[in-house]
Amino acid sequence: MIAPVAVFDLDGTLVDSAPDIHAALDRLMARLGLPPFSRAEVIGMIGDGVRVLVERALAARGRCFDPEALASFSADYTARAAEATTLFPGIPEALAMLEAAGWRLAVCTNKPAAATAALLGALGLEGRFAAVGGGDSFPTRKPDPGHLLGTLAAAGGEPGRAVMVGDHRNDIQAARGACLPGIFVAWGYGAPTMAEGAAALAATPEELPRLLPALLGQGLA
Ligand SMILES: O=C(O)COP(=O)(O)O
Ligand SMILES: [Mg+2]
Numbered sequence: 001m002i003a004p005v006a007v008f009d010l011d012g013t014l015v016d017s018a019p020d021i022h023a024a025l026d027r028l029m030a031r032l033g034l035p036p037f038s039r040a041e042v043i044g045m046i047g048d049g050v051r052v053l054v055e056r057a058l059a060a061r062g063r064c065f066d067p068e069a070l071a072s073f074s075a076d077y078t079a080r081a082a083e084a085t086t087l088f089p090g091i092p093e094a095l096a097m098l099e100a101a102g103w104r105l106a107v108c109t110n111k112p113a114a115a116t117a118a119l120l121g122a123l124g125l126e127g128r129f130a131a132v133g134g135g136d137s138f139p140t141r142k143p144d145p146g147h148l149l150g151t152l153a154a155a156g157g158e159p160g161r162a163v164m165v166g167d168h169r170n171d172i173q174a175a176r177g178a179c180l181p182g183i184f185v186a187w188g189y190g191a192p193t194m195a196e197g198a199a200a201l202a203a204t205p206e207e208l209p210r211l212l213p214a215l216l217g218q219g220l221a
């Protein structure tokens with residue numbers, strides 16, 4: 001039988017990347033002569049990819065979107081994505097348990113593919129994922145289910161044998177659109193209201209090795 005696939009969101013689900021995103025955003029603000037942000041402000045801007053992140057940051061300072069600011073942020077962040085970013089506690093054990101139980105792992109993130117590859121490499125996770133779908137890997141990105149379905153296909157999986165795990169409404173909407181169960185995780189950056197439509201909630205990574213098999217094949221249950 002085709003291997004079950006656990007598709008993970010990256011920022012706020014596998015990794016606590018807000019410190020490096022925050023630092024890079026504040027370096028951009030400094031280059032533009034604009035004031036820095038609080039951590040809470042930055043967390044509220046994460047989730048829809050790098051272009052929207054920079055757009056939101058500039059809008060918060062009364063500025064219009066600027067492609068040069070985006071290019072400058074992207075180059076800086078990609079080079080320094082792993083300075084303060086860590087795996088959430090319990091994630092390495094959860095991934096190992098799923099692998100031991102025969103699950104294939106994949107990443108579906110709105111973070112651009114280059115920064116994602118740099119970060120996964122720095123954290124020693126390269127090679128653990130059957131597929132990594134970045135925010136610019138496909139014509140669409142989450143919440144569009146095409147991003148999740150494309151990642152899943154690249155991992156050799158199928159929607160009836162897969163579960164999505166994420167911290168944002170975009171993850172849950174992508175899962176629903178792809179007709180597979182979505183688990184909303186409580187340790188990430190999404191507000192609790194973003195869990196609407198999730199097949200299950202996970203309070204800690206320790207719950208994942210039990211939750212995923214229980215949900216497999218349940219579609220929109
Ligand atoms: O880059 C973002 O805005 C969010 O990335 P994520 O999809 O891994 O949470
Ligand atoms: Mg996320």
